[in-house]
Structure formats: structure tokens, C-alpha cells
Amino acid sequence: MHVYIENIADYDGKKVLIKGWLHNKRSSGKVRFLLIRDGTGIVQSVIAKDEADEKIFEIADKITQESSLIITGMVRKDDRAPGGYEIIADSIEVLQMAIDYPISPKEHSIDYLLPLRHLWLRSRKQNAIMRIRHHIIKALRDFFDDQGFICADTPILTPAACEGTTTLFKVDYYDQEAYLSQSGQLYNEAAAAALGKVYCFGPTFRAEKSKTRKHLTEFWMLEPEVAFIELDGIIDLAEDMIIYMIEKVLSKSKTELNTLKRDPSKLESIKKPFPRISYKEAVEIIKKKEPDFKYGDDFGAPHEAVIGEHFDQPVFIHHFPAAIKAFYMKRDPNDESLALGVDMIGPEGYGELIGGGQREDDHDILLKRIKEYKLPEEAFQWFLDLRKFGTCPHGGFGLGLERTIAWICGIKHVRETIPFPRMLDKIYP
């Protein structure tokens, strides 16, 4: 009976069939230990010369790392086995013998591993990260679905810049210029006015010349958008979402966090309510460590780190100077120079994980902003329509998936949080 390794404990004393690959091999005299992985886990198989068929012992002796195989045998509980269970093999079929697998069970440089990403994914650590990625995605979707949000995905091919500021990837759309989406937000606003509460969750593209551990040129963003909501409600939503997601990861991914040597107490200590400070308060905290920082400057990575360390919790920063925020942000009715935007800075130096806020809902003011920011008015006609036909206070945010995964997993670089990272000048494999 074909059994997945993650369920092996249910078959103690029974005969099973495992399909997988050879992860590693050890031997001692007349005993061979095969470590077999099938994607769900790793189990040790034991072949002793006296007990096993001569042919099987020969195969166990010759089989190489990452060869594909089918093995049958009795499951036995044994404390000496990694994972607590092992298989006494009585047959081994090698589907294909792998020759010179390039990733040995030793340390390798990132230089070497990145071009081998298609094979690197097989490693224990990468496997754990991908499993956690899956559970994070599922938790985020469940959170919104359970509250009646509708997933209304937005286009990836778009006619113009959403924000007009960041660099876009240009593509040839028949004979027109088109761009890969850098945010679904504008379309989300239309969808929210149709469906009330929506989100989109898909890849997004930024052709920035960014070369840091926090940047990918193709990354996944979850963007909820809600009609009839104001800034405080948006922050509440983001806060509840993060708490829900962390609880799910802690309950579903203990093994994987352990594989990654991620201390779960770092996540268990994340508790509601997260600090909520204004940009002005944030500036005062930053100035204590970086006296050169001036009110009106946008935060750089070191400034985000100062805020993150100061609180040791995710922090919401709101009421930014409007000058450093996007054209569609609603201004504070009490102070025209401030925008009702909010960013969430992650702890442990993971930087900005969430950016969002309340949108401008007045037609004439939005039109004025489009002109001020020198954006092509025609392209935004449909966006202005949303303010002409039943406008309402609304808003939402975008969550950077890979940065969130990096934080949860406690790994430094976002390139390991997506199966096939796309980075500056890097598009292979």
C-alpha cells in the first residue's frame, strides 16, 4: 500500500510501499541506511546484509543521491531512527539512477545554489519554507473568505501605471504598449464598489533596480479593499489578519519552524493590539538614534529598523506627509498636508510588510491630484467614474507575501521564500 512518509507512524508493524528519492545514505559494515524523501518527509530504511536479499543489499550499496525509487518493507518504531520510525526494506526498485547530483549534503554558497534552484527546492530547508508559504497563503485566504470577502482578481496586463511612480515592465500587447501590473489596487476599488468586500491575490511586478534582501522583481501581493471603511477600520483588519495568520502557522507548521530553527516564541509573543503611531511620533523615535532625520523625509531601511526594534511588535505608522505618498490617498480633513495612509513595519528588521490606507473619494479633489502628479487623465477616467457614481469612504492595503514569509520563517532573504525568484538581472531557472 502506497504510504506518504508524513503518515508513517500510523503504519507501525505494517508493510508499506514508499515512492520517492534517495536523500542520503549511510553505512556501517554490513548494514546500509537509506534516507528516503517523498516530499512529505524523510524516513530511514535499513538493509542488513544477513537479513536482506543479496540483490537488495547490492542496490542499497550502489544507489546514489536523488535517484528515484520505490521501496517496500515493514515499518518499525526505533528510537535510533531519525523521526522515530524506520522501514526494514524487503524490495527496492530504482526507477532511475541519478549520476553526479550537484548538491551534496554540505554547505553551499548562494552563488552556486541559485542557478540550481530547480534542484535546491528538494532540500529539507527549502521544503520547509515552501510548506510554510502554502500555509500562510491558505490562512490569509481563509481569513478573508470567512468574513465574506470575495476574491476578485485584478488584471496583470494593464494599460497604464497604477501609481505612475515606480518602474514598470513594458510588454508588447499586439500593437499597443502595455505594462505588467505593479498593484491591483485601482481595480480593487472598482470591485469593492461592486461586491462590498474584496481581495486580490496574485503576482505583481516592479522593474526597480533594487538589489537587496527585501526585493524581488516578481512578488505576490494580497490586497483587500473594503467599501464604507475608514482608516481605523483598515488598521483593525490588517491587525486581525496578521494575528490569524500567525496562529495558523503556529498550529500547522511546528515541524517546519523547527527544521528552520525558527524560535516559535518570537511569533507567540506577537499580540494584539499592535502599536499605532503617527508619522510625527515615528520621526521623534527615529531622531533619538538618527539626529539627521528630518520631518518630511520618507523612511529608509535603517529608519524602519529603528521603529521595529523600539517596539518588538509589528507597528502601524499612519498620517504620513501627503507629499511622500501616492496621489489617490485621502487627506486628513484636519490637516491637508497629511495623508490617511498606513504602513505596517515588521519586527526583527523585516521592514515594511503592509502599505495601504483610505482612498480619496471626492471626484474633483482626485482629478486635481491626477493633474498635480502629472498623470494622464484619460487613463484614469474609469477610476474617476467610481467617484461620480455613488462614491463612499473606502480603503484597503497590500501585504507583501514574500517579506511576510521571510519574517515568519526567520530567514534573511526573500529569494528563498518563493519557488523561483525573479531578481534584478536574474531569470534562470
Add this chain to the structure above:
RNA sequence: UCCUCGGUAGCUCAACGGUAGAGCAUCCGGCUGUUAACCGGAGGGUUGCAGGUUCAAAUCCUGCCCGAGGAGCCA
């Protein structure tokens, strides 16, 4: 685009002006409970590229190429 660091065996690194070395991987041999197993042996090199200094360059100098980390921008 800028700043910093790096490029030596298949991989990870050492040698820092005087015969280019180790661990792992591979191959051969040994060991009946291994835990990145261990022990013995073997093969494996245009020291990123091009110039220069020197009796002698992996090592010093110049230029170039490639990579990593960071900055700006952002999620």
C-alpha cells in the same frame, strides 16, 4: 547608479612574494545501528580575464568581467 566585500579542485575554504593544500563529493578498500557516520587509499588545478612590476605572482599594481551584501525606491 553609488558604496563595501569577494572570485583558488565538482563543492566549501586555506595558502597572502619562494614546489598550490585541507575537508566534503567521486572511485577503491574496511567496519552489523548509522545520525552532515567513521577509518585507510586514489584520481582531481590555465588560482575569473587581460596587461604590468619582479630572479620568482594565487599573493603586489592597473583595467575589465562576474557575483554577494548594502544604499536609493518600494511590498
